[in-house]
Amino acid sequence: GENVEQHPSTLSVQEGDSAVIKCTYSDSASNYFPWYKQELGKRPQLIIDIRSNVGEKKDQRIAVTLNKTAKHFSLHITETQPEDSAVYFCAAYRGGYQKVTFGIGTKLQVIP
Amino acid sequence: SAVISQKPSRDICQRGTSLTIQCQVDSQVTMMFWYRQQPGQSLTLIATANQGSEATYESGFVIDKFPISRPNLTFSTLTVSNMSPEDSSIYLCSVEYSSTDTQYFGPGTRLTVL
Numbered sequence: 174g175e176n177v178e179q180h181p182s183t184l185s186v187q188e189g190d191s192a193v194i195k196c197t198y199s200d201s202a203s204n205y206f207p208w209y210k211q212e213l214g215k216r217p218q219l220i221i222d223i224r225s226n227v228g229e230k231k232d233q234r235i236a237v238t239l240n241k242t243a244k245h246f247s248l249h250i251t252e253t254q255p256e257d258s259a260v261y262f263c264a265a266y267r268g269g270y271q272k273v274t275f276g277i278g279t280k281l282q283v284i285p
Numbered sequence: 286s287a288v289i290s291q292k293p294s295r296d297i298c299q300r301g302t303s304l305t306i307q308c309q310v311d312s313q314v315t316m317m318f319w320y321r322q323q324p325g326q327s328l329t330l331i332a333t334a335n336q337g338s339e340a341t342y343e344s345g346f347v348i349d350k351f352p353i354s355r356p357n358l359t360f361s362t363l364t365v366s367n368m369s370p371e372d373s374s375i376y377l378c379s380v381e382y383s384s385t386d387t388q389y390f391g392p393g394t395r396l397t398v399l
Contacts, residue, residue: 205386216390217378218329262327268386270316272343275328 175200178266179276184285186253187284194279196263197245206239208244211278212259220250220261253283287312289391297397298368305364306394308378314356315383319351322375322393331376333339334361368398 176199182284186192198206204225209217223230223246229239234253239246246265250257263276288311300306308317319331332340332353340353353360367371378391 208389209390217393219387219389222387266386268334270381271389272328272330272333273318277327 174272175203175274177263177274177276179263179279181279183280185282186235187237188253188255189227190253192197192248192250192253192257192281193249194261194263195245196247197243198265198274199244200265200267201241201244202267204250205266205268206222206237207264207273208237208248209264209275210259210263212268217262226245236266250281253281255283255285257281258283286325287382287389288305289378289380289389291378291391291394293394294392295395295397297360297399300369301341302368303364303366304368304396306376306378308361308363308391310380314366314380315358316381317355317361318379318388319353319363320377320379321388322377324374326395328377331363351355368396370398372396373398 207222208220210220211217221235221237223239234251235245260278260280262278264273266273271274290309292307295301307330317334320328322328329341331346333356334340334353336355336358352364375395376394379388381388
């Protein structure tokens with residue numbers, strides 16, 4: 174089955190700096206890669222996703238890149254703000270109601 | 286995105302008892318999923334619930350412990366049976382829309398077993 178590795182597990186950045194979280198996956202059949210943000214006590218919320226036919230996607234301060242050959246994808250947050258502090262989960266799966274495999278999560282702390 | 290509600294939002298239960306968690310969606314969905322999230326941990330899939338058929342359980346989870354019902358396309362329940370303190374966790378349901386492949390999560394049920 175799919176295996177997703179995520180790092181770092183914790184990340185502290187100064188407000189205004191960039192944050193990068195990296196994930197690798199094992200199943201070459203995976204073709205959908207969502208990123209979720211989970212604030213303390215809240216549900217995971219989708220923040221951005223990318224499909225295997227795209228190499229990069231941006232949404233304001235958030236971007237995701239995908240390298241299918243190397244089987245890794247990354248989340249980039251620019252100009253970080255205190256409200257970006259949360260746990261971020263990457264995930265990989267084939268779609269079509271197949272099992273979603275999540276990374277272990279990265280706790281991001283943005284220091285004002 | 287979906288509007289998903291769960292009941293109860295939290296509960297404190299005695300060991301040996303059972304708790305049924307409800308998940309309601311505002312639109313019809315083919316698949317609903319149940320996850321467990323232990324404190325500070327990632328999301329672990331318990332089972333997949335398709336309306337009109339038996340739920341499919343992941344390795345390490347069995348129907349006798351976590352029976353699931355899916356009576357229609359907008360509702361599902363997960364029961365945590367014969368609870369022990371090790372069952373203390375957050376239980377989340379999610380739904381997936383075939384048009385996007387994206388899963389959306391309910392708010393979760395925080396369960397504490399004494």
